[in-house]
Amino acid sequence: MSALSLGIDTSNYTTSVALVDENENMIYNKGILLEVKSGERGLRQSDALFQHIHHLPMLLADLPRGREIEVICYSKRPRPLLDSYMPVFRAGESLACSLAGVLAVKQLAVSHQENHIRAAIYGSGSKKLEATFAAVHFSGGTSEILLVKKKEIGYDCEIIAQTRDLNAGQLIDRIGVLMGCDFPAGKALEALANQVVPESIDRNDVISATMDGMDFHFSGQENQAQKLLRAGVDEGIVAYLVLKAIAKTLSKSIGGLQKKHPFQSVLFSGGVMSNQIIKKIVAQELQTSGLSLYFSPGEYARDNAAGNALMGMDYFKSMRCSR
Template structure:
């Protein structure tokens, strides 16, 4: 008879629960996007937390239908954005509060991981490739663009060092700010990606931005994009230009890190990593010796699969 682990993640964008067995098979994966008013670029923490509190019982009801509660041996909740002591965000109180309560009621083990570790674990799970104990990753999502040196933690999850990234706004913020200004719903990244990916247009300008030693700046590109939007430039041209800026920034970070750390594999994680444009065009801009790995789209966007897998791994190693 199989035993299971429940994962819970409550990010700024999505309420997520997942169940895996101790062999790493995904039994259940349920998510609910948070509702953002038209024209807004996100939610206040208090509003997001309130939605999580309403969403989690609905998602957990799906687990009840499986009739496996007596076989759940652990709960793993995402408790903060990054695996550092000072990392904190109120929305994750929903994840930890529900997680601890369920653990106490069921009398099972309780674990915590970070949202970033959840993303990395979920991404690796969907890729048919072995990663060393130390590897490179780029976390690109709504609020994060970080170049990472990742090491497996002997106890739980990962030790992660930030070795580069944006000096100002994240790639996700760049996409959402531009997309909302263009009149699209938040989050706007998927719509801009669709337009850019389908485009046959050729850009008329050179892609200029700060990109050096693993760091990039998107404030200049954002200013340029806002000017084009105000000038009523075609949405197709603007979308394509936005993603060309992103490709230039990502390729610069990758080429820097693989050379500096003498590594030839990089995994991209987070919601923006599901972009079809990035998947199609990034490889042609990086060193020939470097391999880029993308997770399945379902494992890029916010989820609780990684949290559940980290919990399952911890229980498996204890046994």
């Protein structure tokens, strides 16, 4: 019977558990979004940690039974750097280490960022990515473009462009909450934007990209969006312009980075990159770049534990081959 790998991820806003077999069949992949009070724009780490501890037993209770778990892989830190730390990941780490001890199985600690990359590779079907490629990680907690080098298990990630203030997901959430949407506001903002015919938008209504070399600023776009709302511009139009501005900013940065770094492919991950409007505009902006663009379906772009389960299985297979 095929071995199984269990993945656990406890990020800023989602508790996630996944189970994968040796053939990379995703047996189980579920997450529970953390609750944020109406009108609030985020959670304190202590509150998020408490919710993770509450959610994890619920997710484990639904795991399929009758097959052996051979390895448990969990997110220990936000990025693959020794000094990278965030308290929320302690919930997943504690459970993973406890389960591994009780079951007497191998455990593997990785980063949340590597989890996103591995899940996006799986979701986009881009298994044949070059040894070095670019990866976009745009979410509520991160807005970075990375130069990624494959390792036997996991990835080395060098930040080659990043936000200088707000993250893209924060921009979306702040404007969404300002419009009366619940947090996180990504889906609500996209729904509002989809009601708009882009060609009908007044050319004077615009939110421009603010660049700092290949880095970028999103706080200026927040100010521009607020100004449009105060001027009475339709909320759907402002929602579309916010998403368009993020896509244009990202495209400009990738285009500039292409001239400086040795990558031919770009992999997109993070909750922001599950937005269909942003995907469409980025693809249009970069269609003549010669780059191969790999977008992942929403379930593998947003926070999930699928990447950890897959890296755990990569680890299990490598150990078996080395015996």
